Structure formats: C-alpha cells, structure tokens
Amino acid sequence: MNTKSSPESQIITIDVLKANDLLCNSNYRYLDVRTEEEFKKGHVDFDDVLNVPNMFNTPAGRVKNPNFLEQVLLVCTKDDHLIVGCQSGVRSVDATVNLLDAGFKDVYNMGGGFLAWVQNGLPVAVVTDGH
Template sequence: MNIQSSSESQVITVDVVKANDLLRNGGYRYLDVRTVEEFEKGHVDFDDALNIPYMFNTPQGRVKNPNFMEQVLPVCTKDDHLIVGCQSGVRSVYATTDLLDTGFKHVYNMGGGYLAWVENGLHVVAPKVGV
C-alpha cells in the first residue's frame, strides 16, 4: 500500500457538471490555474473567476509558479469554497493538493478541466475576435 506521508489531504475530484452546479448554486468560486495565455483564449464563465497560474511556460518547459500560494492567499481565505480547474485536470490536482496542505478546507478539483467543460457545452467566456 502506498501512503503519502507528505499529505494528509485527500483531493476530491468532481466532474464539470457537479462543478458547474457548485459554482452556480453552492457559493463556490472558480480558481483557474492555467497560464494567463490559456485563460485569455477562453475560460469558465463566472464573474469572479480567478486566474492564478500554477505553472509557467518557459523555454525549458513548464515550471511551477514559486509564488502560487503567495498569490492565492491575498484573494482567498482558507475557509473559501473553491473549485480548481486547469486545461485537462492535471495541474489542478497539484494545485488542489497544495491548497489543502496549506489549510484550505473546502477545495475540489474539477476533473477533465476546461476541455471537459467545453465538451459538455457549459458556458465559457471566449476572446473577443476583431476588437
């Protein structure tokens, strides 16, 4: 049996339909951990959607944002209810783990990420074309 001693926190993943319900009706906020460039190409449609990248693209590949928690803490409290999403659901698992390990209590990972959100026909904010 593989037990992770570094994390007592168990990441709970919800599908995009459940995430949409929690965001619309459950008092949850959306934390998009994709890059700013990805976010600007389109994102989940919520007025207070936050975009705090968990990783950055560099010439050497993706690297973890060393200031992720320092950027989250001024805009979210540890009692906030958060849905964490990325492009496909991988970065958001890592981000959710970090949030839980830091003491956040009500955080869900959005399985499938933005791609699954779009595939399910849920509302998105798309970039303005020709503006």
C-alpha cells in the same frame, strides 16, 4: 497501522457538471490554474473566476509558480469554497494538493478540466483585448 493519509487521498475530484451546479447554486469560486495565455483564450464563464497560474511556460518548458500560494491568498481566504480547474485535470490536482497542504479547508478538483467543460457545452468566456 498508518493513519496519516497522503495529500492525494484528501483530494475530492468532481466532474464538470457537479462543478457547474456548485458554481451556480452555492458560494463556490472557480480557481483556474492555467497560464494567463490559456485563460484568455477561453475559461469557465462565471462572475467570480480567479486565474492564478500553478505553472509558467518558459523556453525550457513548464516550471512551477513559486508564489502560487501567496498569489491565491491575495484573492481569497483559506475558508473560501474553491473549485480548482486547469486544461485537462492534471495541473489542478497538484494545485489542489498545495492548497489543502496549506490549510485550505474546502477545495474540489475539477476532473477533466476546461476541455471537459467545453465538451459538455457549459458556459465559456473569452478575454478580448478590449476587456
């Protein structure tokens, strides 16, 4: 019997309502792994929202951010409680696998991403040029 689990089996996906509850009522931080452009158009509205893109848009299409883990470690530790989200819930799965594989202990993937967040009427912030 193979007891080694694949990274995908380690992922715990929570819905946006559970994510909102954890962000409001516990010490979880929200890690938005969308591009900076997507983040500025609108993001989950909490005081301590982090934006570290997992992918970049290039003329040739999306490419993986080679410094993703290093950039995350500049703004948080492996002991931080994180909820990882993207636009629709695809990039956040990849980012969550990367974080768990790197030794982060408490990471949730937010299913449905920012689109589901908006559809549920949860708080949204927009970055304006003046901020």
